Amino acid sequence: MLLLSEKDIKKSLSMEEAINVIEEAFLKYANNDFVMPARTFSKVKDEDTLLIMPCFVDDCIGLKVVTSYPSNNTTNNPVTQGLVLLNNRETGDPLAIINGSVLTAIKTAAVSGVAMRFFMKEAETVGLIGTGLQGMYQLLAAVSSTSVKTIYIFNRSSEKTEKFIQEFRTISKSDIEIIPVLDKTELVRNSQIIITTTTSVSPVLPEISGLYENKLIVGVGSYKSNMRELPQTLFEDLDYYYIDSEQGKKECGDIIDPLKRGWVKENQIVLLSDLLKGGLKAPQNTNPIVFKTVSMALFDAYIGNYVFKKAKELGIGQEFKL
């Protein structure tokens, strides 16, 4: 069995590669070429949960096991921790154990990368609301999928902001300009792409009509049914609402709520995978484009299988005789 740590994953996989791999996974999804049993959420205590997400795709059984512990926000422990397990689909053989926290972060960013590349790869300005670990990876995905030259980040704590910027420079090895702003409206005005990665229960973007013209909004956070990041205004001039997984209609407040309130109609919700499969072009008018990702086990299994094979080929990782 092969063990892949955070370092091993980073050595095996570039963000650009991850975006290409996830684009392949989108096509698997569009072609229904996978089996994805229901994922289960088990309450451990209060809001702390154990998530179990299986998927069978190609030659592997992928299983993501993640603990999501909001109670860790008050300690030094990460909120999300976990593993991705791979087994041979043909024989059941355990093949690999992969750091699930890092793989999840890279995968989630790569999903956004696919969307940014598809909808607005010429964008030169990107705004970010939510400067946690996921925000960092989202910026790396923006670097790999667009022509970004200036990044605007929203953050109240200047100390945290400084640390975030330094870390981004180290990881991305880029000298892209990063400008912290304290006003979200300014951030949106200056950015062609706006990414939100918060766990907010109420909209984190301004309710200003016309503000979002010609822009791409990528909603990454607020993945639960009681959470919301996107404002009502956004839906006023929307042609379509792009999402990555059918499951989102049942699980995600940013999709459930707009549907329930009639801001968006069921037939306006379009799977990005179907656009990719159809070889379609991104819309060309000035209406805002909104993409929301809720992700799914298929992505984790697919990219896990890819990293496993790549690492094996490169001789990366630690062997363990079970």
Place this chain on the structure above:
Amino acid sequence: MLLLSEKDIKKSLSMEEAINVIEEAFLKYANNDFVMPARTFSKVKDEDTLLIMPCFVDDCIGLKVVTSYPSNNTTNNPVTQGLVLLNNRETGDPLAIINGSVLTAIKTAAVSGVAMRFFMKEAETVGLIGTGLQGMYQLLAAVSSTSVKTIYIFNRSSEKTEKFIQEFRTISKSDIEIIPVLDKTELVRNSQIIITTTTSVSPVLPEISGLYENKLIVGVGSYKSNMRELPQTLFEDLDYYYIDSEQGKKECGDIIDPLKRGWVKENQIVLLSDLLKGGLKAPQNTNPIVFKTVSMALFDAYIGNYVFKKAKELGIGQEFKL
């Protein structure tokens, strides 16, 4: 994170210890001192399935992930393969990955060991039907929980029998007499305890009235709803039908069928955990005693947590920085 292989488990845990640990787990069950979310079975192909069994007990989240591939019967791959994962219940931290196949084999045998010790620890003769890996571990449990001096095993292939006996001698380091028999009635007549560990869909014990007087029957195999090991005769003079888990009434053919056909009444089915908790004595009349184990995630989590702590204490296992 600590990784525990087959060898590490065997170094950390004796069968006698395993029996004591599982007896503790029975008391946890009786006291309802655990949380056990529903286990899920996902079909991979035909009869090949992925089993996911979570349980929260004491300070750990235990998760057993096992593939059960009957299709491997035609190849050299084991039918059951898997892992037990442990996370810190308080923080979500991944703590350990343990060889799930070996831990399952030991645990299943230890469950029988608890029953044999409780119902008939003075037994000097044990008969076994089903000489696979599980049969081997059952005999080791019998050695640790009874006064067994002679073992009768039923097997048609003398070559396989010879190999099985040699292996038992090596592992058990005992010179207990083992006698292969070709007649099941003879096996039952000669044995005070009879253990069945098959995947049969029809009874593997003879339908002879009075044959089971004064005997303890331990049913370990045929864990699915369409499987059956135990004969109707067995239920004729039964006081109680002892089982290890409520879940068995829904999942196990050897419990479902006798209930449905009226051979046994719902109120005759008794949890072994309740006897242990109540400090009760084993029945003293001559009627057969029947114990059927279907097991549950609680046992895996509990013994997994024990092995993890013991191995850590002894410095056994391989550390892995995730």
